Amino acid sequence: MSEVYATRRARLRERCNAAGTAAALISRPANVRYLSGAAPQGAVLLLGKCQDVLVCAVPPDDRPAEGRPDEALALQVLASPGGDPAVAAAGFADGQGAESLAVEEHHLTVARHRALSSVAPRLRLADLGSAVEQLRVVKDEEEISCLRIGAEIADQALGELLESILVGRTERHLALELERRLVDHGADGPAFPTSVATGPHSGRRGHRPTDRRVEEGDFLSVCLGATYRGYRCEIGRTFVIGTSPADWQIELYDLVFAAQRAGRESLAPGAAYRDVDRAARQVLDSAGYAEALPPLTGHGVGLENDEDPQLAPAAMGKLDACVPVTVEPGVHLPGRGGVRIDDTLVVRPEADGGPELLTITTKELLAL
């Protein structure tokens, strides 16, 4: 694996050199992990002029889920508790004779930035911007394999829940049980706080579970994901509780399903982000639900749950092959509830069979 990280760092170094900085300081945890294989709490990565250094406040964890630092990196663990690895890294950069250092201004606080300046006043601080986030958008097959395993785990956890009695249980309990099952099946942990929404809450994106209990006739919408070796997938489904869904429930479900399918089918290398969003959105729009729509209908996944690209009306850019994204339109009707359907897929060219669906739980409207 070591070569993978070295190659990633080499690509970033090219970008830095092209932008005129010889050294870069990576502080955003997912970016540190992407480039060095692990991100112990508070660790930063110095892409140095003559050596790359992973600077840690605490020694790297020995759990496989946390990853292992690339052995090609120098490893520095701060001796003094409470020290800032970023400040130490700026000192190293200065000691290596770097004249400029690109930092992640979207992650570093003003106070830390000032501390870097004061420890190394000769160093010119530049902005690295989201260079690492951009490198992370297209995944290699190793990364996709982690997402695929995470999706299998989430599918299993969800499948088991559906076999249990649901009526009378609270949203909070169902969410906790799902999270326990994710870990049972080998996840590092949940990819994000599991969302379970019943009745009038159903269909809300990111709904945080309450003490409301599942009732006969409810819509139940569930959104969960597993983290596997740091990679986070996402799946969302909506069910109906009881034997026969009401007409409005069937209609709303069919509509959201059609929107989600339109989104999925528009995934292709070269498709504009906004066109994928529009494909899903216009199905709901033309049925009169323009007001009830979320700001986005999907997003990238990887070392973070919500990463680039954003599939939204104003998003700029086009999909590439090997970009994993969610497609997750939904409609929530205040006071009544609603439907969300959410898959993780990998963009693949037509010749390879088109988009690869990672989350394979059925999207039929199940009555539980």
Next chain:
Amino acid sequence: MSEVYATRRARLRERCNAAGTAAALISRPANVRYLSGAAPQGAVLLLGKCQDVLVCAVPPDDRPAEGRPDEALALQVLASPGGDPAVAAAGFADGQGAESLAVEEHHLTVARHRALSSVAPRLRLADLGSAVEQLRVVKDEEEISCLRIGAEIADQALGELLESILVGRTERHLALELERRLVDHGADGPAFPTSVATGPHSGRRGHRPTDRRVEEGDFLSVCLGATYRGYRCEIGRTFVIGTSPADWQIELYDLVFAAQRAGRESLAPGAAYRDVDRAARQVLDSAGYAEALPPLTGHGVGLENDEDPQLAPAAMGKLDACVPVTVEPGVHLPGRGGVRIDDTLVVRPEADGGPELLTITTKELLAL
């Protein structure tokens, strides 16, 4: 409750005025909640020249656990998705004729700080520093009551775990079960990731649970906490698995217990932070464990799990009455394991009976 928040904001406003700024922008979530009663995701609070405004990216949640925004505040929900409430708030401050705005430089990123400057170039940005964190150190009885309930919940969850069979179960499962029990008993959720450490892992501060199973003869150390209405308590205990602890286990336990008692007994209004730390630390030090000691032996708790004060050798400052802190010395012997004992207590004057212990689970060495 509204008066409480208004009073807190009035105290902060005095500090700002004394420092020469008419307006302040609060962005750190715990600080926003402290001053406004709630902190919807991404929300910021503008302490304005003529009006205080809670600026939200999403509408406030309706779950009691999230708190409710003080009705005396103006509430603004951004219309456009992806907008930055801090940037909008700077615009409001500018519109109210403020000339300067104090911001939390230890929380705002460089990129957001720059965005504020560009939306309101006439506004001089100053640093609010940790003014709100300082206000938060001394708690009122309402806050202490939330911590007390949280501690009761954690005691209950821990007590139930001790009645179950432990041998053969993994650290990860025990941690998940504890978190489920916290929620069962009414917690909003865990106060921090529950730590369960067995055998050679035991006694490590912040150990993250692994797949190691509990074995006969192990030390088992557990650290957990409940969040109740936003307030986070903490309790840690170490047990021994099997009928009779080994001599080294009894000796080490007695030593850490003595250190923890010394720390607890030194809690009093006016006691220097470093003296509380030293009281606990020197017991371990004089037994030859100087190398194995953690950087701090306790810390404040409240809306965050790890807040001011730090009870550490270099900490400056003195305890006040009504400051809740943890006292949590521990020793970890690499390869063998160790002991941590952790309580949450509220500093009270001698006349009121001395420090109030919130976490009342026994500290006898239980063999389970």
